[in-house]
Amino acid sequence: MTLAVGSRPTLVRQVIDQLREQVASGQWPVGARIPTEPRLVEALGVGRNTVREAVRALVHAGVLECRQGSGTYVISSDEMSGAVTRRLAAARTAEAVEVRRAFEVEAARLAALRRTKKDLAALDGALADxxxxxxxxRVSAFVEADAALHIVIVAAAHNAMLAELYAxxxxxxRATIAEGVGGELHPDRYVDHTRLVDAIRAGDPDRAAAEAGAFLEV
Structure with missing residues (x-):
């Protein structure tokens, strides 16, 4: 994986291409955290600043996302998907909720039809978390846990394109979840997802879709 020595702009471009290939090949799938900067520096044999510029370029392109205190994650498989990400980031909350509804209602319906025993175990774990x-x-912990549950539901739908678009x-x-709960976790803002998971477990697609859509009214 070590790159040939060249001029700085060339090296940055080589690193960008190498990182993009890791994503495109599936070695770093959407949702995965990429190696830390020191590990990338060691693996590629280039300087820290070169790696940093390449990562920054892919963040700007919408392929990667830096999350404070957590790391850098793959959020799309290519720049086209990244453009979708940037557009959604600029959307009004009501628009984002409508898109969530379109994704999550169908995902819940498909999950009820296709979930496996492994999926059900993952759903139970995510719900408990x-x-x-x-x-x-802690608001931040709840936002992450709520998002994780919805990601597991989408995974249980076993539709690769849906999973990638959702990623x-x-x-x-996450922004809609955070806005929904506000600055503090109050009982009047709590939304129970137990019935949603139960509908998926029961293999009832209509009930699962209804439960998924019930808390995403705009």
Whole structure:
């Protein structure tokens, strides 16, 4: 993976192409956290600033996203999906909620039809994590746990294109969750997702779709 020595602009372009290939090949799938900067420097054999510029370019393109205190994640498989991400980031909350509804209602319906035992175990774990995050009283923890549950539901739909499109919507989705709960976790803002998971477990697509859409009215 070490790159040939060349001029700085050329090296940056080579690193961008190498990182893009890691994403396109599926080695770093959408939703994955990429290696840390020191590990990339070691693997590529280039300077820290070169790696930093290449990562910054892919963040600007909407392929990667830096999350404070967590790392850098793949949010789309290419620049076209990244353009979708940037457009959604600029959307009004009502528009973003409508897009969430379009994705999540169909995902819940498909999940009820296609979920496996492994999916159900993942759903139970994600639901338990969401409940624990709510009890913790920390907004950031709840937003992450709520988002994680919805990602698991989409995964249970077993539609690769839907999963990729939903991943490109990740930042906007999290923003709608954060806005929905506000600055503090209050009981009157709590939305129970147990019935949604139960409908998926029961294999009832109509009920799962209805439950998924019920808390996304605009």
């Amino acid at each position: 969401r409940e624990a995050a709510w009890r913790s009283g 490109s919507f990740d930042a906007a989705m």
